[in-house]
Amino acid sequence: MSLHTFAPLAVSRSSRSFVFAALFSLTACGGASDPSVPKVQAASTSGQLSEDLVLEDFDKTAIPATVKVNNGAVSLVDSARGDKALLVKLDLKENNSAALVIAPEEPWDWSEFSGFNLAFDVANKGTESVQIDVTMTDKNGDSYTRGMVVPADGVWRTYYAKLHGHDQQDPDSAAKNEFNFSSGLRSNPPTWQSDDVMLHSFWGKKLLDLSGITKISFGSDGSLSNRQYTIDNIRLRANPEMDKNFLTGLLDKYGQNAKVDYEGKIHSDEELRAVVAEELAGLSGKLNEGRSKYSGWKDGPRFKSTGYFRTQKVNGKWALIDPEGYLYFSTGIDIIRLSNSSTITGYDYDQALIPARSDDEVIAEDDQPLNRVNEKAWATRHLVSETRAKMFTWLPDYNDPLGNHYGYRRETQSGPLKHGETFSFYSANLERRYGESYPESYLDTWRKVTVDRMLDWGFTSLGNWADASFYQEERIPFVAFADIIGDFGTLSSGFDFWHPVPDPFDPRFYQRALVAAESVNQQINGSPWCMGVFFDNEQSFGRLESDELHYGIVINALSRDAADTPAKSAFTEILKKKYGSIEALNKAWNKQVASWEAFAAGMDSSISTDAQLEDYASLLFAYGDQYFGTINRAMKSIMPNHLYLGSRLPSWGMPDEIVKAAAKNVDIISYNLYEEGLVPSKWEFLAEIDKPSLIGEFSFGADDQGHFHPGIVISADQKDRGRMFRNYMYSFIDNPYFVGVHMFQYMDSPITGRAYDGENYANGFVSVTDVPYIELVKAAKEVNGSLYKRRYGDVQLRARSASERGSD
Template sequence: METRLRADSAKTISEHEQSILIYDFAEQIPKAFSFSNVDAELVSEGNGITTGSQALKVTTHSKENFYTSIFIEPEQPFDWSALPNFSFAFDVTNLGRRSTQIFINIFDKQGQMHSRSINVAGGSCKTYLNELKGEFLKGGLNYESGFRSNPAAWDTPFHYATWMWGEMNIDLSAVAKIELSIHGTLIDHQLVLDNFRVIFTPECNPDFLKGCLDKFGQNALVETAEKVHSEEELLAVTAKELKALEQGAMPQRSRFSGYTGGPQLEATGFFRTEKIDGKWSLVDPDGYPYFATGLDIIRLANSFTITGIDYDHSKVAARSDDDVTPEDSKEKLEISQEAFDSAYVANQTRRDFFDWLPSYDDPLAEHYSYMRELFEGPVDRGEIFSFYSANLQRKYGQDGADYMGKWREVTMDRMLNWGFSCLGNWTAPEFYSNDKIPYFANGWIIGDFKTVTSGDDFWAPLPDPFDPVFRERAEATVSQVKAEMQGSPWCVGIFIDNEKSWGRMGTINGHYGITIHTLGRSDEESPTKAVFTQALKDKYGTVEQLNQAWGTNIDSWQAVAGGVSDLAHNEAQLSDYSMLLELYASEYFKVVNESLKAQLPNHLYLGARFADWGCNPEVVRAAAKHVDVVSYNYYKEGLHPEPWKFLAEVDMPSIIGEFHIGVKEGFFHAGLVTANDQTERGEMFEDYLNSVIDNPYFVGAHWFQYIDSPITGRSFDGENYNVGFVGITDVPYQPMVDAAKRVNGGMYQRRFKNAKK
C-alpha cells in the first residue's frame, strides 16, 4: 500500500500557520498558470497531494532546455499590501532521487523582481516560505547583519527560502507574476506542487541571530559531521588527516601534473595550448597533455568577517594611490596598538553575533585586521577577524611553530592527494615559489583612468581602454604579477580582472548598454566615445548617410561628437551597436595582452573570466582575438549544451574559472547552486567536472572555493556560502574529497582515451 507524503505533516500545518489559500487545484489547472518546457497534469492519487483531492504534477525537459519554468500570472495583480507580515508559500514533493533547486522569482507591475531559491530533496515533501513582508527584511536587520541571506526570524517547521538577488521590497499592491524556474541543470525533474497560499508570520525573535557563532567560527546551534567542539578534538582530526596525506600524489602524473599515460608532445619549458585528437588541451612544460582542475581562493584574504567594531580612522593606514591590489584581495592589514586602543562598537547587533572574540592581548588577536571599504555590508568600514586563520594557529601553531608554512605545505599535499592538477585563481603569491604543483596567477587593473558604463555595473564601472592611463595601469599590474612569479615555469597562465559588466543579454539596453550609454556622451569627456564617432565617420562618410541608415535627423558630425541619445534602435543601429561594442572590447583585451606579452612573453593570457550574466557574443569574439584561453565563470549544475553552442564557432581553448555547489547545513546560505547534503554535493561536483572534461573546447575548471565563506559573511560583501572543500576549522568535507579523488583520478583517461601515446 502506498504511503502518501504530506508536507511536513497535517498536524504541524494546523498548529503553525494562519493562511489564505490562493490555489489548490481542486478542479482544474488555473488559467493563471502557464508552462515553458514543462509537461503539466493534475493528479488525484500518489505522493504530493497536501490539500484537497488533486495536485499539480510537472515534468521538466531540462536536458534539452536550459530554462524550464512555471508562471503564475493572475488576471489582476495580487494586492497583498494591506496584509500583516507574511510569506508566499507552497508545498513541493520531489518524485526523483536528485534534489531540485527552484528559483522563486516574484515580479511587481513595474517589473521589479524579488528572487529566492529553495532546494527540494529527492523523495521529500515540504512546505517552503518566501518572505515578502517583515520587519527584518532589507531596511531592517538585513542591513545590520551583513549576510547575503538571513534565516527566518521566527520558529517554524517550514523551510525558509534563501535570498538571491533583485529587490527585497517590491510593490506588494501589484504582484503581477510569480515564476518557479529550474535552469542550468543536467537532468529532468518531476515534482508535485500543491497548496499555494499566503502564510502570516508569527511573532519574531529580535535576538534570533545573537550568539550564532562559537569560538571556532562554527554555527553554535547546529551539529554537523565536520563540527569540532574542542581544541583537543581539532588536533585529533588534524593528526588523522596528516596520516592519510602520506599516500602522496596520483599515478601517471608528470612533475607538472600532466598526463604521462598519453602522447608526449613538444616541450617548450612553459605551458602552452594544442589540439590533441580534435580536443583543445594545455601542454605542460615537459610536453605532457595537461588538464587544469583546481580550487580558487587559496589565501586568507576572503576568510575575514566584520566584527561590528571600528577604530579611529586616523589610526589606520590609508590606501596608496598606486595600489594594484583591491581591498578584498589584501591578505591582512596590520593593526597598531594605537588603533586597538581607539576601538568602539559601531554596530551592536553585529557584535552580538559572536559568542567569542579574542581580547586584543590574546595570542589569537593577530587574526584581527581592518577593511577600509566594503562593496556592501552592515558598516562602511571596520574591524574584521579571521576564524579560519585563528584555527590554523590552533592546529599547526603549537609551541610557536610556523603555522602558515605548515598550512601551505598541507594545502599542496591535499591538492596532489585529492588529484587536483593546479592551484586555482586567487592563490596567494606565497605559493608561487613551490615546485610541487602548478598554479594560476592573477592581477587587477585599478587606478584613476576614465570609465564607461553598461548601465548595470555590477561590481564597478568598466575601464575606458582608449584612455592612456588605462594602459599605464595595465603595465603596472603586469609588473606586479611578474615580480610575484619570478619567471616560474610552474605558472599555467594569468587572469587579469574578473566578471566585468560587459552587458546582459535579453534586452537591447542590456546587451548594448556600453554602446548606447557611450554614444550619449561627448568625445571630449570619453576617449571611447571619440573612437566611436570616428568609426561611424569611417563607415558612413557623411552624416546624411548615417541619418538615412539610422532614420535620424542629426545635424552634423559635431552633433554626433557632442552625444546622441533617444535612438529608435532600428536594424542599422543595432548592427552598429554590435560593431562598436566589439571595437570597445577588442581594445580592452588588446591593451592587456600587449602589456602582458611585453613583460611575460612565455606565459598564457587567460582573459577576464566572463560571468554568464555578462557574456555577450561581441565581447567573446573580441577576447578570442587577443587571449590564449577564453575564461568563463559558470554557476550551474554543469555545462548544459544549449548556451555553449557558440564554442564551435569561436574554436578557442576555454576554461571555467569558477563553479560551485553548496549545502544549507549549518549555514544561512548554500551558495548559487545547491545540493541537499554533502554526499550529493560531491556527486554534483563530479557530474559538473565530467561535463567539462567531455567538452572538446575546455582545458580545465576551477572550483570556487577552497575555504567556506564565513557563516557571518565575508567582510567585503557578506557572501556566506557553504562552498568550500574545507570548513572554517580547516577540516575537509570527506564526501567532497572522495568525489575529487574519483573524478580527478580518471580525468586524463576519460579526456585522452583515444589519443595515441
C-alpha cells in the first residue's frame, strides 16, 4: 500500500531508463566555459565549494550536445532576466514518459567536494502544473530519485537537492529497499531556511558515488496531457550551515506542523469544536438522488439480481451489478481505520513483557489496531531514540485522558527502530472532536460521521482497509481484505519490496489461504454489502527493467533444491514434460546439467538463450496461475457468493504473465497506479485480456498544509489536487474495462511517518484533525454526482430506445 505505494528500484514511478552521452563542462557561476579550468578552482581546501559551480546556463548560441530529450523537444528562449534558458516541451499525452537528460561524455567527478547540493531555476508558463522526478545516476549504475512540482504560474523558483552532508544518510538498521532517512521519515524538513524549494526524497541510494556521476534525468511520466517548463542555471552550491534543530519540536499537540501556520490549521480545542459543529450542520448522510439502496444507478436499466454483487458486460463495457440488479461503479477511499494513523515516539519497553508474533496470526503487524501495552510493561518505558522523542512538543502520560491513544508495533518494515511505542494524534483528535460520553463513544460518532461524509460526497463504497466495524453499518458497500501470512515457503523475485513472495506450490500456502478466507468470512458474515475481497497487496512479482528482474521468481526457484522448494519441483516437472531429456534442455538453454536429478538439486539459472526466456515466461505464468488459482479455490470454498478482487498489482510489478494468470483466476483484476490517470499507450493490454478491472490505490498530495512530503504524485496546492482528482477519475470512468476506482487514503499519514514504514505523505481526504480538504470534497461531489450518466448514459439511451421500439 502505499501500504503504497509503489516500490521503486529504477529511476522513476514508471521505471523509465534513458541512456545518453554528451560532452559537458564545469564552469564557475558567471564565467565562460573552459575545460582547461580545473574544478578545484571552485572549492576551498576543506572541499567546500567557495562559489557556485555551473553545469549549464544555456547562454550559448546552440543547445549543448550534452542535452537530450526523450519524447519531447527543447529550444533556447529568452528568460525574463535577460539571459537564455531552455524551454522543455514534453509529449506526454501519447507517451507514458518523457525526460530531459543531461549526460557528460565522461562522468563528472565531484568527489573532492563536501557539503553541497544541486540547484537549478525553473518556471512553468503552461496551463497545468508539471511534476519533475530528478534522478541522478553514478558510474556503478546506482541512482537516487527526488520529486518536485512546478506550479503553472510562470514564477521562477530555485529548486535544490542535497548531494552530500547534513541529513543524507539511511537509518542504522536500514531495510534492503530503504526509503527513509535516519530520522525515520520518507522526506525530512529542510535543514536550512530559505525561499528555495527542496526536492522531496523518493527512492534509491542516498549517497551516490560522487567520483562518477553519469547523468541527470529530469523525468515526467503518467501524465494525461502535454507539459512544459523552462529551466536554467543548473549548478552545484555549497550547503548553508545546518539548522541543528531541524528535527526538533516538529509537531504540536494535534499532530500538526508546529513550526508553520497555514489555512485550516487548528489552534485550540474550542476552534476544533467550532469546525466540527459547522461541518455536522451541513451533513445529510443521505444517498445521492437516483441511487439504489446499495448506491447503484436506480434511474438506469435494471438487470438480473442475485442478492450479491456480480460483473457483467453491458454494451461493450464491463460493469458491476449491485445486489438488486442495478448498474454499479465503485468509487471509494482507502484506509478508513486507525491502524495506520500512529507514529513511532522513540520509546520502547522491556521486550520480555511484549507478546511476540506467531505464525498462527492472521493480521499483519501494520494492520494491527491501536494496542496499548499493559501497565506492567508501561513501567519499563525507556528512551531509545532521542531524535524521535524530540520531534514532539507534547505526548500525554500513559494515565492521561488521552493516554489511551498509545499503541505498539512489534516489528516495522523500515525506519529508525525495529519495534517500539506508537501514538495516534488522529485518534486523540477524534476524542477531542466528539468527546466521550461512554467508553470510546467518539469512535461510534466517527463511524457515523464518516459514512455520512462518504454518502454526502457521493462515493459508492468504502475502499480497502476500512475498519471491520464499518461492515455492520449497512449504509454503504465495502470491500474486505486479508493478508495470507504464516508458515509456508517463499521465493525471491530479486526485488522483494514488502517481503518475499509466497511459494504457492507449497501445500501450506493453501492452508493459510483457507485460514485467511475464514477470518474474512467471519468479519463480513455473508453480507451482501460486501462487494468483494482482496487477498494480499503489492506482491513483488517482477519488474520489467531487465530479464533478471522480470523473471526473478523463476531464476530463484530454479537455483534451489526441489527437496525443500515446492515451486522448483513443479517447474522441474513442467520442463521434463516439455523436453523429455536433459540433453534437449541443455541444447535449448546452452547449459551443461548432468541429469534431471542434478537439475532438481539446484542449477545455474542465469539466462543464456531466447529459448530459455520463452520457458521462463511459461514458468512465471505457471507460478501466477498457481498463486491466484490457489487463493480462488480457498476463497470460493468459504465465500462462494463474493467476488475475488485479486492482489492489487502495483504498476511497478505487473509482468504480462502475472496479469494473464490473474485474468484466468480472479473475478476482477486490481491495480495500484500512482500516476495522473490512465495513459492509453500503457494500458493497451486491457483489450487483450478483456477482464473487469479496478484501481485499488492512487493519490495526489501537496505540501501546503505543513507536511514534509506530499507523496509520489505531487500537486501544486489543494486546488490542484482537486483538478488532478477529477482528471484521474474521469480517465477510468470513461474506460470500458474498469468497474471501480479507490483513492489512497482517508486521512493524511502522520507528519512524522507511519509507525510501520515511515511513510509521511500528505495524501489524505482529511487532515490529522479529521478536517476535510474542501477542494477534494468539491471535486468528489462533482465526479460522483455525474458518475452514472457519464459511465452508463449510453446504456440508458439504448435501453430507452429498445423499449420505444418494442412499444411500436
